[in-house]
Amino acid sequence: MDLITTFREHPERMPGLAVLTTTGAKTGLRRESLLGYLEFDGTGVVVASAAGAARNPDWFHNIRSNPRVTVETGDTTYDAYAGIPPAPERDNLFARVVEAAPGYAEYQAKATRVIPVVVLHRLDRVKGMGDWLVEVHRWLRDELNSLRAQAIDGAVRLSPPDLRAHCAGFCTALARHHGGEDAATFPMLAERFPALAAELAELTAQHTTVARIQRELRAAVDVAELDRLAAELDAHFAHEERTVVTALNAIADAPPG
Template sequence: MTFNDQVIEEFRHGKGGMSEGWKLILLTTTGAKSGKRRTNPLGYLEIDGMTVVVASNMGAPAHPGWYHNIRRDHRVTVETRSETYEAIAAVPPAAERDALFAKIVAEEPGFAEYQAKTTRELPVVILHRIDERVRGLGDFLVEVHKWLREELKSLRAGVDDVVAGRADALIMEKSLKAHCVSFCEALSKHHAGEDMGAFPMLAQRFPALAPVLAKLGEDHVVVAATQKRIRDLVEGYVHGESDPVRLRDEFDDLAGTLEAHFAYEERTIVTALNVTAPG
């Protein structure tokens, strides 16, 4: 039995032993290479209401294995002496990291000694508990998606009216053009906000999300191209001359692309957004 195994055994059975007097948690991560679940006993601190750990590796030249793991998969399990819960591990940006590390050293000066022993900067990691009761930026994203879905559904119904020749054609076309412009502008603004704000922030805090965010960014390019085709068709639409079926097909293409994009985004980043404070 290794030293870590012995500490874990004593911790889980409520014994003192080697962990006596330590403020410990057990952090279980997924191996970056093996894909297997790995558990490590770690000292932790509560800083500004957050559970914080330091990838000190006791001042060794290399980062500990668990830190490499959370950069590949940010989903972790945290065990305290009284409960076990799921969390996601965030790497704060430089300024926030430095402020946190200063507070850590003020409470536990030993971490300053570890930093002095190595040329690498000791990473600070925040463990955010996943709590379904807490609403955050991720829930706001879902609400925006819901609104965009309804707007697109309404637009599609307007296209059906044009195709079927219902009501006054000129009034319907004018209304459709105005609605299409407002929808396209809202969707473009939403995606630009993600590309310039939410996605870079998530990439910095949750390195494991890099491939997900890259795919979402690629989706935005595809959506923008479809939007442009639709907008060109709508703005150039002439009753009796333009093909309404082509317009309907393009809307169907946009609806399918957007639904797949929204569903993937909601599966992959909502939790991370919910534990990330705005600003």
């Protein structure tokens, strides 16, 4: 009987362990690893120590390629997104790890690499930051659709100056949304979840296209330009939601209110 089977049948005999199921970076197959497992403030943590070996273990390479994992602690099983915290956060976490399990300090002293600490962000939030992002996108779509309707019937509903003012207001809101993503949200996600980095870079490039259309709209409100912006945004928002919603839901609750 192997250790993973023994753990599943008698977890009480092997406290402080968990089975981490990852997806093979090269094979795409399920891979199971029995690891030391700790929890801090209700969040699971595993350490890519490999007993102080010179190389990171295979499961760590797997989560860099696909962060979605399953965690079995003996008491519970849950789906999670495996995140790699930035250096200062990693150092603080590793200090807590060593305080709870001093053997990891010996592994770090033996290793020629900085041993990664991996945070297992649960995917069972009632409403996460990703859900909130979808709501923001819905609001922006509704605002743009309203602006398009006003442009089509502008002579009746709004004067041209008022229409340009509404357009400028929408463009400002959209620019702030994208600016926040480029400056903070996307870099943070790319650092914690390397598998998302290429998609996030593509989304950032799409922001440049959207910004160019916005500049053209500010100069002269035109129905055709509004339609073009709507098409670009629909495709961009759909791409963004496919890429980041799960990750954002994993790391934070939606803002209150």
